[in-house]
Amino acid sequence: MAISSKQWQLTAGLGTCLAGVTVLRIFDPATSGVFPPCPVHYLTGWYCPGCGSLRAVHQLLHGNPSAAWAMNPLTVVLLPFLTYGLIAWVVAETYGKQLPQPFLPAAWIRALGIAIILFGIARNIPLHPLDLLAPGAMLRF
Numbered sequence: 001m002a003i004s005s006k007q008w009q010l011t012a013g014l015g016t017c018l019a020g021v022t023v024l025r026i027f028d029p030a031t032s033g034v035f036p037p038c039p040v041h042y043l044t045g046w047y048c049p050g051c052g053s054l055r056a057v058h059q060l061l062h063g064n065p066s067a068a069w070a071m072n073p074l075t076v077v078l079l080p081f082l083t084y085g086l087i088a089w090v091v092a093e094t095y096g097k098q099l100p101q102p103f104l105p106a107a108w109i110r111a112l113g114i115a116i117i118l119f120g121i122a123r124n125i126p127l128h129p130l131d132l133l134a135p136g137a138m139l140r141f
Contacts, residue, residue, distance in 0.1 A: 056076060070137070
């Protein structure tokens with residue numbers, strides 16, 4: 001039984017994701033040096049909307065949702081939706097069946113884009129309580 005190119009790509013993609021999650025579970029992005037720094041923060045000193053996401057997922061993989069929230073609340077909120085989307089894609093590619101797909105009006109998608117941009121701006125404003133949106137700032141409490 002020959003493996004098709006599509007099956008091979010799917011298997012390789014899932015294997016890569018699993019390896020990435022395993023490495024993220026084992027190595028702490030905050031201290032290990034295995035993961036590169038955020039290029040936006042490295043070049044500008046500003047936090048992008050994704051800054052702290054690897055540390056947040058690392059904390060979730062270790063069962064620390066409050067620490068994950070402190071690293072990047074946007075990641076904690078959006079991760080279940082991204083995970084569902086990935087699972088729905090894998091099921092569709094593997095079995096040819098569609099999982100229920102919620103309908104999102106275009107205005108909601110635009111609102112999400114605006115919310116992500118505003119989150120990125122707000123976490124760089126050095127005024128309380130906005131300064132708590134910086135990665136790890138909530139851990140000091």
